[in-house]
Amino acid sequence: VPELPEVELARRVLARELEGARVERVVVADERLDAVALGGLVGTRGVKVERRGKWLRLTFARKRTEVFVFAHLGMSGRWLVADAGAPAARHERVRLEVARARWKTALLYTDVRRFGRVLVAPADFEAWSELGPDPLLEGTDPERLHAALGARRVAIKVALLDQRLLAGVGNIHATEALWRAKIDPRSRADALTLPDVRALVKGIRATLTLGLRSQQGDEPAYVQDGAANRFKVYDRTGPCPRCGTNLVKIVLGGRGTTYCPGCQRRIR
């Protein structure tokens, strides 16, 4: 469910609740998670919560040593804030009960499909250190991205989903960015010129920034939640909002992809 904007929202909530708080109780309710390692967090203090792409890194400290927890929301993960001692949430997998001063809260990790991860690992954990630049943290250097795309013969949409190239762009924002840049998602990655990549980088930035702006409060805003679809073409059918041509939906790299055959140019 989550892409960069939703993960950033989770980061803010976790940072607010965790930083400076002491871990009092840990409950793990998923046999594929390491209950022993996570249980070892009891007695530590939350130090900071960082994000790179769609990964979160939670730093805890016990005396002078640091412990890292890496968390990924997968397709259906969420972090909820509840009162300490609140009954288990639906699909709750991990509960961190924390206290600061005399204030206690519970951070509940819920995940219907269980594609998400919550693991204790060293700071140089592979999936984290191999991430490409984060478009909103370091920004995206068009020349560097252009060079990297030159080695890829896959569709540009598929390349955008490779987190080692660029961290944080998922299916929605890849779809949106390509529409904004007027590039057909089926275009081969190595066919894009530097000006094409510049337009794409602008599109990525625009759609992620808009996504971030639309996140209000503690709860991520999703299309399904009854709210109006805030995207230009994702999950839409009918006329293109820019040129009026009917949108088309195809499958690329196993993922649903919507584009406008009227104004998104196929680069060859």
Add this chain to the structure above:
DNA sequence: AACGGAACCTGAAAGC
């Protein structure tokens, strides 16, 4: 190294 496809999971919605 890169590629296409299957696998990992559950549940809601659409199709029949």
Add this chain to the structure above:
DNA sequence: TGCTTTCAGGTTCCGT
């Protein structure tokens, strides 16, 4: 009203 199929905003593994 059921039963079946499809689809979902992610990553990883496996055989070419």
